[in-house]
Amino acid sequence: MRRQQRVVTSATVGAADGHGTTFDTLRYIATCRDPTHAHGAHPMRSGFQASFFALVGLHGLHVAVACWLVVMVGQICAYGSDARVRTNLFRLGLFWHLLDIVWIAIFPVVYLQENIG
Amino acid sequence: MSDRTHELCTYAIGYILSLVLTAAAFGMVHWPSFGARAIFGTVLALGLVQMAVQFRCFLHISLNRSSRHDLQLILSPR
Numbered sequence: 001m002r003r004q005q006r007v008v009t010s011a012t013v014g015a016a017d018g019h020g021t022t023f024d025t026l027r028y029i030a031t032c033r034d035p036t037h038a039h040g041a042h043p044m045r046s047g048f049q050a051s052f053f054a055l056v057g058l059h060g061l062h063v064a065v066a067c068w069l070v071v072m073v074g075q076i077c078a079y080g081s082d083a084r085v086r087t088n089l090f091r092l093g094l095f096w097h098l099l100d101i102v103w104i105a106i107f108p109v110v111y112l113q114e115n116i117g
Numbered sequence: 118m119s120d121r122t123h124e125l126c127t128y129a130i131g132y133i134l135s136l137v138l139t140a141a142a143f144g145m146v147h148w149p150s151f152g153a154r155a156i157f158g159t160v161l162a163l164g165l166v167q168m169a170v171q172f173r174c175f176l177h178i179s180l181n182r183s184s185r186h187d188l189q190l191i192l193s194p195r
Contacts, residue, residue: 093175094176097171097175097176098176100171100175101168101171101172101176104164104167104168104171105164105168107164108142108157108160108161108164112146112157112160113157116146116153116156116157
């Protein structure tokens, strides 16, 4: 893989994770500012809020650390366009697109259902 | 058309279709023109269409002879 290709591929993988991290940050801010939690969006307030904050925080940490993506970028930099690196990239792509499909369901069911109407 | 071009076209078409379907769902909620239940139902339906698009364009799962075997692997309960 040429140097330019390595940079573009690594940047694309990084951008994918950047989007995930941005989403989680916005979700955290939105939760804290939610008017229905005006009297304190607080993990100590209820079982629901405790689990919600734990879930959002852990997911944020999970996306921010992004072990698989970091390893992938490392492999691209170390081995270039190895056949195995290509296969791994393809697998990462399949995994990422499968996550997308799960999120298509999560968005309306979790975030819209309660707030519409 | 070469394999590479064909592959890129598939991803591009999937991307555009996904964007259009997402924009349609957001638009329906942002500018509501009928009842909440109907809007929610339509959003779910748009989501199902988008799932089909992404399975087809991004995950290479279709009803073609060559890929039907993979589809069976996913759908079969075993």
